Amino acid sequence: MKRYALITGGSRGIGRAIAIELAKDGCAILLNYKSNHAEAEETKRLIEAAGGEAELMPFDVSQPDAINAALDNWFAAHPDEYIDVLVNNAGIVDDEIMLLMEPEQWHRVVDVNLNGFFYCTRRVIEGMVFNHHGRIVNISSISGQTGFPGMVNYAAAKSALIGVTKALATELAPKHITVNAVAPGMIQTDMARQSAEYMPEHLKDINSIPMRRLGKPEEVAYLVSFLCSNRADYISGQIIGINGAAF
Numbered sequence: 001m002k003r004y005a006l007i008t009g010g011s012r013g014i015g016r017a018i019a020i021e022l023a024k025d026g027c028a029i030l031l032n033y034k035s036n037h038a039e040a041e042e043t044k045r046l047i048e049a050a051g052g053e054a055e056l057m058p059f060d061v062s063q064p065d066a067i068n069a070a071l072d073n074w075f076a077a078h079p080d081e082y083i084d085v086l087v088n089n090a091g092i093v094d095d096e097i098m099l100l101m102e103p104e105q106w107h108r109v110v111d112v113n114l115n116g117f118f119y120c121t122r123r124v125i126e127g128m129v130f131n132h133h134g135r136i137v138n139i140s141s142i143s144g145q146t147g148f149p150g151m152v153n154y155a156a157a158k159s160a161l162i163g164v165t166k167a168l169a170t171e172l173a174p175k176h177i178t179v180n181a182v183a184p185g186m187i188q189t190d191m192a193r194q195s196a197e198y199m200p201e202h203l204k205d206i207n208s209i210p211m212r213r214l215g216k217p218e219e220v221a222y223l224v225s226f227l228c229s230n231r232a233d234y235i236s237g238q239i240i241g242i243n244g245a246a247f
């Protein structure tokens with residue numbers, strides 16, 4: 001039986017690296033993204049070049065109707081299959097100091113980073129529960145573990161992902177479904193470049209990271225790959241940082 005892995009936000013950055021790594025592990029990839037078709041096609045090409053398989057599944061993770069429509073189609077086309085791996089990776093930042101933050105900025109960031117987790121996971125775990133196996137990895141952030149200025153909305157969503165990981169892990173453990181979170185520090189992607197615009201100078205200083213460098217998307221992907229493997233059967237409800245000893 002094929003092992004299917006749904007990666008949200010898989011067109012670029014960390015999600016792309018995770019999709020490629022899980023494809024190398026033998027998973028058939030369902031590659032979600034919001035709107036960047038060109039980057040998603042490029043990820044698919046990279047997966048296929050590495051001998052893997054991927055299909056594109058665009059939807060906005062903050063829109064439950066869009067998620068359900070995409071997954072309804074997929075399940076109708078694959079009546080005997082289920083999604084064994086779910087990586088809730090899609091995320092955005094919309095940084096602003098609290099004094100100036102508009103309600104829309106708060107809601108948009110919470111909708112994508114946190115509510116997206118709920119909508120996608122709620123839909124996908126049915127198959128895992130029925131099949132008594134599954135892997136869920138939530139991509140949290142160092143911002144959910146410690147505070148950065150201008151990121152109150154993002155910290156709210158990413159710290160909530162830590163709580164939901166622990167709670168859901170206890171619910172799903174009897175069904176042999178593990179739920180873990182990965183909390184990256186600064187990783188070289190479009191998002192890090194976007195966030196850096198708002199960061200105070202001392203936080204932008206590479207010397208503030210004990211390893212004196214940003215992380216690479218591939219380094220996050222290796223960790224996710226391990227958590228999704230059979231070797232991680234007894235690891236659940238954990239929050240694993242990957243941040244060059246920054247926290």
Ligand code: NAP
Binds near residue numbers: 089092183
């Ligand atoms: P990125 O390079 O900006 O890529 C974001 C990805 O999320 C893209 O694939 C994007 O799709 C997708 N996306 C955005 N909004 C979406 C939505 N509403 N529905 C579906 N997909 C959506 O970001 P990244 O740096 O790789 O970040 C990946 C995850 O790691 C995020 O959860 C982020 O919070 C977390 N993280 C990142 C860092 C870092 O330093 N980079 C640190 C800690 C945690 P499109 O291409 O279609 O826009």
